[in-house]
Amino acid sequence: MPVPDLLIELFSEEIPARMQTRAADDLKKLVTDGLVEAGLTYASAAAFSTPRRLMLTVEGALAASPTTTEERKGPKADAPEKAIEGFLRGAGLTRDDLEERDTPKGKILFAKITKPGRPAAEIVAEVLEHTIRNFPWPKSMRWGSGTLKWVRPLHSILCLLVTEEGAEVVPMSVDGIAAGNTTQGHRFMSPGTLSVRSFDDYTTQLARAHVVLDATERAEAIWHDATNQAFAQGLEVVEDAGLLAEVAGLVEWPVVLMGKIDTDFLGLPPEVLQTSMKEHQKFFSVRNPKSGRIERFITVANRETADNGATILAGNQKVLSARLADAKFFWENDLRTANAGMTAWLDALKNVTFHNKLGTQADLVDRMATLAREIAPAVGADPDQAERAARLAKADLASEMVYEFPELQGLMGRYYIEAMGEDKAIAAAAQDHYAPLGPSDDVPTAPVSVAVALAEKIDKLTGFWAIDEKPTGSKDPFALRRAALGVIRILVENKISLPLQDLLGTGAFFFAYKQAVAGTKAADTLKEQGFQNPMFVENLERWKVGNFDISLNEKRISEIEYYPDQIKDYTFYAIFDRFREMAIVPDLLSFIHDRLKVYLRDQGIRHDIIDACIAMEGSDDLNLLVKRARALSDTLKTDDGENLIQGFKRANNILTQAEAADGVEYSFGADPKFAETDEERALFEALDTAEAQITPAMQAQDFTTAMSAMADLRAPIDAFFTAVQVNSDNATVRRNRLNLLSRIRQICLAVADLTRIEG
Amino acid sequence: MTEMTTAPRSFQEIILRLQTYWASKGCAILQPYDMEVGAGTFHPATTLRSLGAQPWAAAYVQPSRRPTDGRYGENPNRLQHYYQYQVLIKPSPPDLQALYLGSLEAIGIDADLHDIRFVEDDWESPTLGAWGLGWEVWCDGMEVSQFTYFQQVGGHDCSPVSGELTYGLERLAMYVLAVDHVMDMPFNDPQSPIPLSYGDVFKQTEEEYARWNFDVANTDVLLRHFEEAEAECKTILDQVHDDPKTGKRIVMAHPAYDQAIKASHIFNLLDARGVISVTERQAYIGRVRALTKACADAFVQTRAGGWTPGAAA
Structure with a gap:
């Protein structure tokens, strides 16, 4: 039988550009999976999309699915009639189809079920109908009087099986739309119906009818023409892959046109021009490489015209001017507000809710300012500058430009703060403090920016922890995982040593303090009104007798004692209580450690290595923690390192068992004078040498040297275990050896908690 | 041409x-x-x-x-x-x-x-x-x-x-x-x-x-009108379908809908006067939506909305 090719085109009203590529892939997957599942294999398949069509070509398919036979074991021959009937019903057979066979278990009935192969057309019809009815559009709709759902009204289905003998329409229909062999060309340039005979014929006819089928080809043509036109004028097109893909999904016949931006608007920041043109008009920006200014735009029309696009370009230019006039209006108004000190914006932030349990944007700014000031010294920033930067960082959220283009937040802040005459470092922080937004986004490096960026994220984490809005499973509506990763990356990539314990405590303090004060105010009002809420009274008592874990943040709590005028007794206790109840600092720190594990795992560091380092003191300093983990990971990759772990574990196991059996702790007193063998004496020497290297290295946080010295112990430890029996009959020798093992344990555990290393 | x-x-x-x-x-x-x-x-x-x-x-x-x-x-x-x-x-x-x-x-x-x-x-x-x-x-x-x-x-x-x-x-x-x-x-x-x-x-x-929209419209009056339109819309829709006077089935979807339109416009005026906070905004929109929904429910109980005698009320 000849090997057929399959041709499918689903022709509809305009499919949203952002959905086309995915839809073509889905069409290919659903149809080919369906064919294969029905036994119809094929050689190759490819899918395409334009604004009005999804297209699939499958080459070298079987003309029919193969006939299959399956043997099914039934009940025993002497089974009750009902059981046999049931089996027959299930298999769709009659008694005559059964065969009786002798088996070790007696006579058993067997059925042979033959499934005849089916012609390709029948299978294709079934698969395509199922595909159309179950297509995974992100959003779909009904139209007219029909019940079928598609992304926009579906007009025709082309479905052909093509062999050397010719093309045949696959007989099928969905919701009244019958498959045929026709399609349409370009809506305006080539109206009318095309009859198609094969894939080659289809692409040739479409090209003639002004449709470029392949989105990649359209994108390449657009980019080629755009860069050529810009180059001819000594200009360059600003690259934007997302925009290019979108524009390629808006046209079937791309025609690139370049126009000028009115000189009135060239004074706007280039990002404003670019954003306005992209968001509103889907224009590319064309830059003068000498000045860096955006001077022209590229628009992509869907057709050629008799006047070579002159009318289209003029229209686009006019629309752009109206848009940019708006942008210019915003820019000039905003500059006036900025030059007046931004007070109007800072006041406006008092009316913008950050989160209904966490106060307004102005409250957020206050907290960020305090945190930034506290962080500043550790990151090498001037505290006054860091605080000022934090106070201004969110001001642009109230500006007209950011209201219009939210994606310009931060950037506009930088422009406006610079315009006020503030230090560039303060202005830059407005833009940088949102970063990093993703795992590949750059982290801020300028000290003031780092301080504000950390302040923003620490506030966010502690705030949402305080109101118990932690991420769960796949849900992370406030992007707290991203915030934690941001903290990690800023600290680690800038090599900043900053213990988080205190900082998280400061963050947590705001919320605890605020809640306590709010509670006190409410309580005061109630008391003034003579209200005796039993729960309130009870709480009051509970606060007073509370058993507080003041180790959580002694410093903060001791500070509160100096504010007797501002904070009433029970407020003070309430704060203790909130700390105890929420216990947010350790919980949050462990969340950050979990994110750190993910971050380091992506860099090839095992989770047990990180656990071994987290268990050490000072692990709230992420930079230190990562240094330790990297050094340990490197050590464990060496032969000595890997074997040392075995030696350490052996020593630790023997010691633990002996300690358990003897009920004592062997922790010191190993003396070389009781050593009986050379290997034992060598180990004493090696431990002395290692200790002499490790102690100063650890003090200098030089983990690489410390761990390399530790790894050097591998050979003497191995030699010791080979030559020496720890459990000697001589009690003195045994005790001395156990104390020697204890030295191994102490030295190794000073570097990292090796008991947590797996394997 | x-x-x-x-x-x-x-x-x-x-x-x-x-x-x-x-x-x-x-x-x-x-x-x-x-x-x-x-x-x-x-x-x-x-x-x-x-x-x-x-x-x-x-x-x-x-x-x-x-x-x-x-x-x-x-x-x-x-x-x-x-x-x-x-x-x-x-x-x-x-x-x-x-x-x-x-x-x-x-x-x-x-x-x-x-x-x-x-x-x-x-x-x-x-x-x-x-x-x-x-x-x-x-x-x-x-x-x-x-x-x-x-x-x-x-x-x-x-x-x-x-x-x-x-x-x-x-x-x-x-x-x-x-x-x-x-x-x-x-x-x-x-x-x-x-x-x-x-x-x-x-x-x-x-x-x-x-x-007038921005500075003069009397917000107290408008707030009252909003409440009145909302109440009237509900009252209209609460009436029994069969008119006691004529004995005919008369579901008053359109008069009720007029009140919903009125409430919606008054909300827009209040918004322009800047007296509606962000959180209140959502609540007002929800109230207008409740009215239009109720009117839509009523309309499908009319002949123009597809109701036929004998269909479930």
Whole structure:
């Protein structure tokens, strides 16, 4: 039988550009999976999309699915009639189809079920109908009087099986739309119906009818023409892959046109021009490489015209001017507000809710300012500058430009703060403090920016922890995982040593303090009104007798004692209580450690290595923690390192068992004078040498040297275990050896908690 | 070339051509609804008539008011009072896109010279409890219409689906007539004995309403009116279906809907006066939506909404 090719085109009203590529892939997957599942294999398949069509070509398919036979074991021959009937019903057979066979278990009935192969057309019809009815559009709709759902009204289905003998329409229909062999060309340039005979014929006819089928080809043509036109004028097109893909999904016949931006608007920041043109008009920006200014735009029309696009370009230019006039209006108004000190914006932030349990944007700014000031010294920033930067960082959220283009937040802040005459470092922080937004986004490096960026994220984490809005499973509506990763990356990539314990405590303090004060105010009002809420009274008592874990943040709590005028007794206790109840600092720190594990795992560091380092003191300093983990990971990759772990574990196991059996702790007193063998004496020497290297290295946080010295112990430890029996009959020798093992344990555990290393 | 494909000379000529065109395509040419609305969609000929199975085809001009958009007649494109042209056909015909493109040609937009595009735009009206899918139609990069297949209105699934076209008349006309400021646009034929511009007709009212909307409208009175309209809407819908006086089944969906429209407009006025906070806003929108939903529920209990004697009440 000849090997057929399959041709499918689903022709509809305009499919949203952002959905086309995915839809073509889905069409290919659903149809080919369906064919294969029905036994119809094929050689190759490819899918395409334009604004009005999804297209699939499958080459070298079987003309029919193969006939299959399956043997099914039934009940025993002497089974009750009902059981046999049931089996027959299930298999769709009659008694005559059964065969009786002798088996070790007696006579058993067997059925042979033959499934005849089916012609390709029948299978294709079934698969395509199922595909159309179950297509995974992100959003779909009904139209007219029909019940079928598609992304926009579906007009025709082309479905052909093509062999050397010719093309045949696959007989099928969905919701009244019958498959045929026709399609349409370009809506305006080539109206009318095309009859198609094969894939080659289809692409040739479409090209003639002004449709470029392949989105990649359209994108390449657009980019080629755009860069050529810009180059001819000594200009360059600003690259934007997302925009290019979108524009390629808006046209079937791309025609690139370049126009000028009115000189009135060239004074706007280039990002404003670019954003306005992209968001509103889907224009590319064309830059003068000498000045860096955006001077022209590229628009992509869907057709050629008799006047070579002159009318289209003029229209686009006019629309752009109206848009940019708006942008210019915003820019000039905003500059006036900025030059007046931004007070109007800072006041406006008092009316913008950050989160209904966490106060307004102005409250957020206050907290960020305090945190930034506290962080500043550790990151090498001037505290006054860091605080000022934090106070201004969110001001642009109230500006007209950011209201219009939210994606310009931060950037506009930088422009406006610079315009006020503030230090560039303060202005830059407005833009940088949102970063990093993703795992590949750059982290801020300028000290003031780092301080504000950390302040923003620490506030966010502690705030949402305080109101118990932690991420769960796949849900992370406030992007707290991203915030934690941001903290990690800023600290680690800038090599900043900053213990988080205190900082998280400061963050947590705001919320605890605020809640306590709010509670006190409410309580005061109630008391003034003579209200005796039993729960309130009870709480009051509970606060007073509370058993507080003041180790959580002694410093903060001791500070509160100096504010007797501002904070009433029970407020003070309430704060203790909130700390105890929420216990947010350790919980949050462990969340950050979990994110750190993910971050380091992506860099090839095992989770047990990180656990071994987290268990050490000072692990709230992420930079230190990562240094330790990297050094340990490197050590464990060496032969000595890997074997040392075995030696350490052996020593630790023997010691633990002996300690358990003897009920004592062997922790010191190993003396070389009781050593009986050379290997034992060598180990004493090696431990002395290692200790002499490790102690100063650890003090200098030089983990690489410390761990390399530790790894050097591998050979003497191995030699010791080979030559020496720890459990000697001589009690003195045994005790001395156990104390020697204890030295191994102490030295190794000073570097990292090796008991947590797996394997 | 027919007369229709020549360039129109005035704002009113564009409206007249649209009327003639859609009349020729079989639409009933209705008149504007006699109440203040924010958009042509609010006309009961669209909201209520998009519900139920009865076929429908209507086109009309609807004066629309958006108090917050007032700029004292000074902004070239923004007005607190403007016109929308609205077409609603149920069920949506298969050639609705072609019909729509024909209407552009009728007002002088030559598809051979212009770049006309259908760009994704999902439509949603929180106050109407309605949504649909479609596009904004671009002509040379400018949005000239909204094209929507209604999926749900007043919380009811639309079946059959209506196709809705909305033209922002001032913007479209400014484009066709190549005018930069709306107030400069010829309202009637510039060759008329008394030529009138859009500004001659509307500049003064834009100023007057902007002042009233923003600074003078009595918010206490408006708040009270809102409550009253809401209460009246509910009272109307609470009545039994069978009129005790005539003995006929009379479900008063339209009078109730008038009150919902009124509440919606008063909300817009309050919004322009800046007395509604962000959190209150959502609550007000929810209250208006509850009214329109209740009106939609009532409409499907009427004959026009598909109720037949013997059907469950």
